[in-house]
Amino acid sequence: MILFFLLLGEEDTSRVIVHIDVDCFYAQVEMIRDPSLRDKPLGIQQKYIVVTCNYVARKHGVTKLMGIKQAKELCPELVLVKGEDLTHYREMSYRITVTLQKFSPLVERLGFDENFVDVTETVDARLKSTFSPQLNGHIFPEMEIEGTYERHKRLACGSQIAAEMRQALHSDLGITCCAGIAHNKLLAKLVAGQHKPNQQTSLLPGGVGKLMGTLKTARNIPGIGSRTFKRLQTLGISTVQDLQDAPADVLQAEFGSQTAQVMQQLCRGVDPSPVTPTGPPQTISDEDSFKKCASLQDAKERMTGLLQSLMKRLKGDGRFPHVLRVTVRKLSASNKWTNRESRQCAIPSHLFGTGAEETISKLLDLCVVLFCKMVDVNHPFHLTLINICFAKLEARS
DNA sequence: ATGGATGAG
DNA sequence: CATTCTCATCCAT
Numbered sequence: 554m555i556l557f558f559l560l561l562g563e564e565d566t567s568r569v570i571v572h573i574d575v576d577c578f579y580a581q582v583e584m585i586r587d588p589s590l591r592d593k594p595l596g597i598q599q600k601y602i603v604v605t606c607n608y609v610a611r612k613h614g615v616t617k618l619m620g621i622k623q624a625k626e627l628c629p630e631l632v633l634v635k636g637e638d639l640t641h642y643r644e645m646s647y648r649i650t651v652t653l654q655k656f657s658p659l660v661e662r663l664g665f666d667e668n669f670v671d672v673t674e675t676v677d678a679r680l681k682s683t684f685s686p687q688l689n690g691h692i693f694p695e696m697e698i699e700g701t702y703e704r705h706k707r708l709a710c711g712s713q714i715a716a717e718m719r720q721a722l723h724s725d726l727g728i729t730c731c732a733g734i735a736h737n738k739l740l741a742k743l744v745a746g747q748h749k750p751n752q753q754t755s756l757l758p759g760g761v762g763k764l765m766g767t768l769k770t771a772r773n774i775p776g777i778g779s780r781t782f783k784r785l786q787t788l789g790i791s792t793v794q795d796l797q798d799a800p801a802d803v804l805q806a807e808f809g810s811q812t813a814q815v816m817q818q819l820c821r822g823v824d825p826s827p828v829t830p831t832g833p834p835q836t837i838s839d840e841d842s843f844k845k846c847a848s849l850q851d852a853k854e855r856m857t858g859l860l861q862s863l864m865k866r867l868k869g870d871g872r873f874p875h876v877l878r879v880t881v882r883k884l885s886a887s888n889k890w891t892n893r894e895s896r897q898c899a900i901p902s903h904l905f906g907t908g909a910e911e912t913i914s915k916l917l918d919l920c921v922v923l924f925c926k927m928v929d930v931n932h933p934f935h936l937t938l939i940n941i942c943f944a945k946l947e948a949r950s
Numbered sequence: 951a952t953g954g955a956t957g958a959g
Numbered sequence: 960c961a962t963t964c965t966c967a968t969c970c971a972t
Binding site for chain 1: 960
Binding site: 574578605663664665666667775776777778779780781876878891893894895896897 | 951952953954955956957958959
């Protein structure tokens with residue numbers, strides 16, 4: 554059956570994909586850690602920025618990535634919790650993924666606070682038993698259609714599973730989230746945002762055009778970032794409609810046939826990409842940004858701090874890295890963005906055999922070598938960020 | 951394999 | 960625009 558419309562170039566609408574998007578994730582973790590924060594306006598602070606905030610704070614006009622100063626002006630009562638150490642967020646993030654894996658092994662993480670789950674198999678298994686489920690939560694578009702449940706049994710079943718997932722996250726972890734249910738990842742993610750917070754929305758197949766129409770520009774399509782959008786604008790393309798109507802050969806000339814086709818599929822709500830189960834992380838990194846680092850001594854102290862926290866994480870992970878990478882950001886008047894430089898080297902495998910203190914000292918020596926390939930320490934320099942990354946993580950052999 | 955560009959939250 | 964602190968993929972070399 555599926556083979557037919559695949560051969561005809563039609564899409565597969567038989568999958569059922571759930572997108573789980575945790576409400577104001579960092580703020581929720583802090584409110585769980587300290588319930589007295591629940592009814593107060595709360596912002597999570599990294600350096601001079603509020604990276605996210607709870608809904609009480611949003612009521613006062615505080616938004617993501619707002620400067621501390623402006624946020625305090627809008628909301629003098631705002632409680633700020635430092636969130637530069639991601640340990641608690643990372644731990645809760647993986648607990649969420651593990652909880653979702655009880656419903657299906659096909660769970661793909663997106664950042665710390667979003668997961669895609671392919672529940673097609675679960676839906677098929679449930680529909681073999683006789684009962685016919687009611688659709689749980691909102692539907693998009695929100696209009697009453699005769700026979701909605703009968704004609705969309707699989708979607709309704711998916712919405713029941715999504716509700717069970719959200720219940721499990723709430724009772725096991727105390728976490729609230731939104732869910733989107735649709736026949737592909739793109740649509741599940743987009744429809745999840747229709748009713749926030751702590752609600753869920755299912756997309757009827759007939760509502761795809763209308764959902765894509767809610768996007769203000771093509772920039773709002775996941776996968777089309779700021780750079781790609783600028784290039785599209787160069788071609789006179791900015792809205793989703795522009796992209797749908799654009800001649801294929803014009804797009805191909807700018808982006809190549811592969812990328813051009815993917816973009817034009819996405820803007821029509823077509824996304825054949827599978828839910829790819831996320832394994833353990835491929836890299837473990839730690840970074841710090843600052844106003845100024847101008848001496849090797851200072852850099853060594855900062856890198857030592859990063860290495861110490863990385864070693865703790867490595868112990869929890871159980872694997873060992875075979876590559877070390879150091880990244881710096883240099884202050885530069887022009888090109889203030891996209892200016893990170895990195896150097897990497899192999900880690901001799903004997904290095905993790907001895908005590909932690911000795912290991913850190915040897916790693917620091919390697920970091921200094923890499924650092925000096927990017928920074929001439931005999932001349933004045935001005936760094937604003939240092940990152941250390943462990944890569945090629947493998948079980949000990 | 952390396953390092954940069956670009957994407958995600 | 961990035962800003963924070965991550966993590967992933969793609970591409971030219």
